[in-house]
Amino acid sequence: MHELSIVEGMMRTVIPAARKAGAKRIVSIRLKIGDMSGVIPSCVEEYFSLVSPGTMAEGAKLVMEPVPVTISCPACGYAGPVKRGQWKCPQCAGTAYSVTGGNDFFVDSLEAE
Ligand SMILES: [Zn+2]
Numbered sequence: 001m002h003e004l005s006i007v008e009g010m011m012r013t014v015i016p017a018a019r020k021a022g023a024k025r026i027v028s029i030r031l032k033i034g035d036m037s038g039v040i041p042s043c044v045e046e047y048f049s050l051v052s053p054g055t056m057a058e059g060a061k062l063v064m065e066p067v068p069v070t071i072s073c074p075a076c077g078y079a080g081p082v083k084r085g086q087w088k089c090p091q092c093a094g095t096a097y098s099v100t101g102g103n104d105f106f107v108d109s110l111e112a113e
Helices: 002-020 041-051
Strands: 026-034 061-067 070-072 079-081 098-101 105-112
Touching (some): 002 041, 026 041, 041 061
Antiparallel strands (some): 026 105, 070 079, 070 098
16 A cells, blocks of 8 residues: 555655646656655556546656665765665664665656646
8 A cells, every 4th residue: 555655645645736837748767766665566457547538748758767776874984875674784784874865756757748
């Protein structure tokens, strides 16, 4: 159900934006999906095909780009990506880092006409 609310949120973002731009329909939606966001692209596609008919976004192409997880480690000063499934600082193996990217899902851009 997680993805359904995400797709609904996405629709609430893209439709007013396209309307504001004077577009009649949305051609494609570019999404960034963080590796740590827990969002499954195939589920996003599936829910999109359920909620988009009859809207401006009907038939739009979803372009989903994965975003690697990046951290900032206060112990050694490391700032950069971490490997998926290895949630520790690659430099000092510390776990007291803060996640600086890759933990969210958002609309990057959209193409409308
Ligand atoms: Zn570190």
